[in-house]
Amino acid sequence: MFLTLSMTAALALGAEGKWTPQQVLQQGPAWVKQQGFSLPLSKLWDEKAQGGLLANAVQLPGCSGSFVSKDGLLITNHHCIVSILQEHSTPEHNLTKDGFLAKTQADEKQSKAYRVLVPRRFLDVTKDVLDDLPNNPDDLARYKSVEATGKKLVANCEKQPNTRCTFAVFDGGLFFTLTEFTELSDARLVYAPPVAVGDYGGEVDNWTWPRHTGDFSLIRIYQNGKPYQPKYFFPLSKDGVKENDAVAVLGYPGSTFRAQLADEMAERQSRWYPNVRAITAEWQRIMDEEGAKSPEALIACADDLRSILNVKKNAEGQLAGLKRGRIIEKQRAHEEKVKAFIAKKPELAPALDAYKGLQDLNVERAASWDRDFLLDMTNRSARGLQWPLLIARRSWEAKLPDAEREPGYQERDVVRLREKHERDQKRYAQQLDQRLFVSWVKRALALPNGQRSVTIDFVFKDLKTDAAIEKKVAALYANSKIFDLETRKAMFDESIEQLKARKDALVDLGLGLDAERRALRDRRDAFSGRVLKLRPIWRRAVIASEGKPIAPDANSTLRVSFGRVKGYSPREAVMMTPHTTLAGVMAKDTGEEPFDVPQRIRDVYARGGAEKVPVDFLADLDTTGGNSGSPVIDAKGRLVGVNFDRVWENVANDFGYNPDVARNVTADVRYLLWLLENVEGAPELAKELTTAR
Structure with a gap:
């Protein structure tokens, strides 16, 4: 239906x-x-x-x-x-x-x-989500309830053979869907x-x-x-x-x-895109230099380099377009028109409180922005960061009941995660990877007080020069078994205790950074729960003010x-x-x-x-x-x-x-x-x- x-x-x-x-x-x-x-x-x-x-x-x-x-x-x-x-x-x-x-x-x-996923059915599951919400939930409970309902719907849907299902949230909770695919x-x-x-x-x-x-x-x-x-x-x-x-x-x-507020767009203009542009430019330079030295490195970084180049130029285009089109200023003006419309509709008055709540939330998010950004960028950085983090997260989630695991690490995802190990081996070149690792670490060591990474500060304590950092990273790589595919496959199924028993410093670093990323996830889950409450209220007022469908x-x-x-x-x-x-x-x-x-x-x-x-x-x-x-x-x-x-x-x-x-x-x-x-x-x-x- x-x-x-x-x-x-x-x-x-x-x-x-x-x-x-x-x-x-x-x-x-x-x-x-x-x-x-x-x-x-x-x-x-x-x-x-x-x-x-x-x-x-x-x-x-x-x-x-x-x-x-x-x-x-x-x-x-x-x-x-x-x-x-x-x-x-x-x-x-x-x-x-x-x-x-x-x-x-x-x-x-x-x-x-x-x-390949071939769609075969589209379902409205908004009622299911809303019916499952507890009475007066706090922000985190609201998010967890929506996530749990989504997991339940997906699990029931995927009982059919050769089926993959996806649960989706639209405009911060305005409505929810489930799509059923044939997986090939x-x-x-x-x-x-x-x-x-x-x-x-x-x-x-x-x-x-x-x-x-x-x-x-x-x-x-x-x-x-x-x-x-x-x-x-x-x-x-x-x-x-x-x-x-x-x-x-x-x-x-x-x-x-x-659907973002002007304040949220401004954050992307002032922080997100400039930082993306800077870090991808540095990684592009490293990939170009290493690819020119080695045919193996050129093949290893082929897909990553094309992606990095695209992301960098996109960031440049977003910045130019936001400024040229005065998009943020126009969004602020549009918000004022919506608020004027609300003022004439008493039944829409809660939308003004929702609007203010979304603005306040944006300010809260900024408190740890620099550290959060770097933790996010580990997903695009060196395999020497990605692999320890993936293994650490897999071990953490595996000890939980499947329904409580983070999406992406449930049993339905294990085959894909194993495939990633196989695929990514072809994307690894040691010298290139070490340089990308050093680039990320130097940025982490430059974080302001109050946003420091405890893990990175501990591993790289007292190292003040680039040469010292590079030497430390080289030692981490030389003494780690994680770059061997068969060993990494074995690590994938080990408990946290077994991983710690290996006394592999790079694996230990991954365990520490994963704890920081889980703390970030918990904060974001609570933020998302607040968005689920506030954004739909504001968006309904926006749609009402337009008087026509909005995609x-x-x-x-x-x-x-x-x-x-x-x-x-x-x-x-x-x-x-x-x-x-x-x-x-x-x-x-x-x-x-x-x-x-x-x-x-x-x-x-x-x-x-x-x-x-x-x-x-x-x-x-x-x-x-x-x-x-x-x-x-x-x-x-x-x-x-x-x-x-x-x-x-x-x-x-x-x-x-x-x-x-x-x-x-x-x-x-x-x-x-x-x-x-x-x-x-x-x-x-x-x-x-x-x-x-």
Whole structure:
């Protein structure tokens, strides 16, 4: 069943808004037609049949994707399968650089740890959550109650075979959903272009337009040893789209912040993004230097480096966009309008207290901000930090009843955690890792009084120079067994007492830091409990003041955005058209990275006739991180491209939608077809992609 929200009947324009499937159904066929779509609403989703095209928006690790053939062929971005390329790369055969094509199904390369989730049911569980709340709970009890209900719902849902279920909170507790997925764990690499196609332009072109990147890849999903037979798939369109054509993007956007208060946005502007920019710039430099020294290190950091570069440039774009768009000032003005509306509606008066409570909470969070930020960044830092922390947390949680464990460390998660051990071994290079570890430790040692890490201060006490810190870290690495995969696997199943008995200083450091992270989690759980009480009260007042449906912030659940193919003007006297072609690719070719066109493409292009091959296009679809690989379909439900980026002027749309510059970047599937047919010598694969059921 689909949830029903209390909303006005007013039709909302497309473009702005990452709409839940439930909202699309609720706004009805007239609204969908208004977006330019001739498809009947039941084709998107039929509630009675529990099926529709939305079921072909599948969730991948950190990305989205869609099936494109009856035999389990799935399309996503090139950058979404770098982990698979990395898994099968060696210094002699570096697939992350050279790409890969399986000539037959027997040649496809299986991943050890890549899971695909196919949605099959969406449930409103708001009543379940509210019914389970105790009377007058304090902040922590409220959070724990909601978390416990979510775990219970997920556990019951996952009693079905091959099922993964996710519980989601919308806008701080406005409503709650449960999504039921079919989980598929046998993914095999079919095609990835060389990096000189899949990441053409690199960081120079990232978040910009015009763009000339073939950011696509193909994997095949298997079930019981045979190609998976999806109920729905998108045939690729050879017709493409032209300016002002209707399009839609379906996927799993990660996080946006439009429901935040201006004060909360200001914290991200003044603290979060500057700190992210600084630490990722330092880690990028380290990875670049070590990758230049060692082919092994280059492969080990391939996926991490691409992620770090993207995060850094995103932070820069968010800062520029927040300032350029005066987004925080506009949010403050909007809040004043909402408060004026509330003043005329006595029944909404509690929203003013909720607003003040959220402001006070933001101040409280700032007290330990610097330390909390560094503890969070351990998840992106050295494996010498990540692995001890993962093992320490696993040991702590394993002694608890499953229902009381932190999400991510329950029995349902153990297989994934074991897979992470296997996958991450290929991402480890000792000298690179030690330098990343030193970078993090030096920042921890520079924390102000009152925010110090007890663990780091104890381990690195009295060390005042960089050389002394580096020597200490080198000793920790040299004397630890955690970098041996088999030993680390054994540690994964050991108790805290057994880990301590090893007298491994790096493992002990992980146990100490994990205690600090658990204390941070407890504080945040209480904060989240207060948000669950206050945010819904404020958001209901905001929605009432708007008088129309509002799409909730992204939270990694399935969303749909409707829009049009459009160019834009980034500044005065400059107009960007919405399409790029192979001629533009060749015009950028310098013969050097990141603009080094593969020779075989140059050779085919030199024959003539390929100048107008479509490469990328723009639309005003509302996207964010997590939408990478999302299918972009035309008004007939055919796949015309895969989303992979936004323009620079649109990075800060996570905080507010600006129709003048809100443009996403999509890789045109006709470029993929041209490559397969004319460059890669894979006409049968191209035929599979364009064959309808």
